[in-house]
Amino acid sequence: MADRDGLIWYDGKMVPWRDATTHVLTHTLHYGMGVFEGVRAYKTDKGTAIFRLQDHTDRLFRSAHILGMKLPYDKATLLEAQKAAIRENNLESGYMRPMAFYGAEAMGISAKTLSTHVIVAAWKWGAYMGDDAIKHGIRVKTSSFARHHVNIHMCKAKANGNYMNSILAHQEAVQDGYDEALLLDVDGFVAEGSGENIFIIRNNxxxxxxxxxxxxxxxRDTVVQLATEFGYQIIEKRITRDEVYSADEAFFTGTAAEVTPIRELDNRAIGTGTRGPITEKLQSKYFDVVHGRSPEHIDWLTLV
Ligand code: PMP
Incomplete structure (x- = not known):
């Protein structure tokens, strides 16, 4: 990743990719206290457009607020930085990683005297779990790792350190021959994937x-809106793993994963064991929306 051409926005300047380095005593590297986003840009008829840029940027600021981290740039600057990261790397489509982290001025738990830095990197990234996953779905295993408890980690913050939990869960699932992990909360109810929200469908x-x-x-929010527009009833509730086993369809959502069907959980086929019809309908609409083929959702796109 580090050795490639391109530019990374780093504290207000475009820096050559290979020079976008930081010191080994960087606080965030040691303790994980940082916030980030995952954002995608897609090719549309009118040019490359970033999907829900404002919402991702708002979430970045919310994450920083939750962690008590003051970002040294305002929203307008970071909106522009993200557009520039796509544009100046000549990306027709791609994935973008804005991140805020603490500097290397001091070691120890306190972040009081530290500088805060922001980077925005962008690169080409296709389907997160491959094209086959999008078409036929993935095999998922319930993780032995529980999702963060709400009073241990701040689950609404997209915080660097939170991802140790995701990595442990994902690593275990992949080592056991599955594509992804499903994490339950500390009470045993379905929470989410290592980097995705989950939906199940039963009786329409x-x-x-x-x-x-x-x-x-x-x-998740996008799919809820699209499904509502199609007239489906969406029910937010505690879900058990056996409700997933007996669902007609299931799928994950995420910026990286987009809409990825789940064809199996814990070796039980879900529905017919392939992408279900409602999943396909929502997935296809999602791809129309992000590629600018859905005029009523054009407000979600920001041309770069
Ligand atoms: N849950 C987790 C743990 C994630 O990392 C992500 C990816 N950001 C998601 C859910 C999906 O969020 P989004 O759709 O905003 O990418």
Whole structure:
């Protein structure tokens, strides 16, 4: 990743990719106290457009607020930085990673005297779990790792350190031969994937866990809106793993994962064991929206 051409926005300047380095005593590297976003840009008829840029930027600021981290740039600057990261890397489509982190002025738990830095990197990134996953779905395993408890980690913050939990869960699932992990909350109810929110469908009704211990996903919000427009009833509630086993369809949502069907959980086929019809309808609409083919949702796109 580090050795490639391109530019990274780093504290207000575009820096050559290979020079966008930082000191080994950087506080965030040691303790994980930082915030980030994952944002995608897509090719549209009118040019490259970033999907829900304002919402991702708002969430970045919310995450920083939750952690008590003061960002040294305002929203307008970071909106522009993100557009520039796509534009100046000549990306027709791609993934973007804004991140705020503490500097290396001091070691120890206190972040009081530290500088705060912001980067925005952007690069080409196709389907997160591959094209086959988008078409046929993935095999998922319930994780032995519980999702963060709400009073241990701040689940609504997209915080760097939170992702140790995701990495442990994902690593375990992949080592056991699955594509992704499903994490339960500390009470045993379905929370989310390692980097995705989850939906299940039964008898034409769509269910998704409430957001107690899950990230407030922007793709989740998008799919809820699209499904509502199609006339589906969306029910937010506590979901058990056996409700997932007996669902007609299930899928994950995330900026990276987009809308990825789940064809199996814990070796039980979900529905027919492939992408279900409602999942396909929502997925196809999602791709229309992000690619600017849905005029009524054009407000979600920001041309770069
Ligand atoms: N949950 C977790 C833990 C995530 O990391 C992500 C990816 N940001 C999501 C859910 C989905 O969020 P979004 O749709 O905003 O990308």
């Amino acid at each position: 009704k769509i269910y998704t866990p409430d957001l107690t211990s899950a990230l407030e996903g922007i793709t």
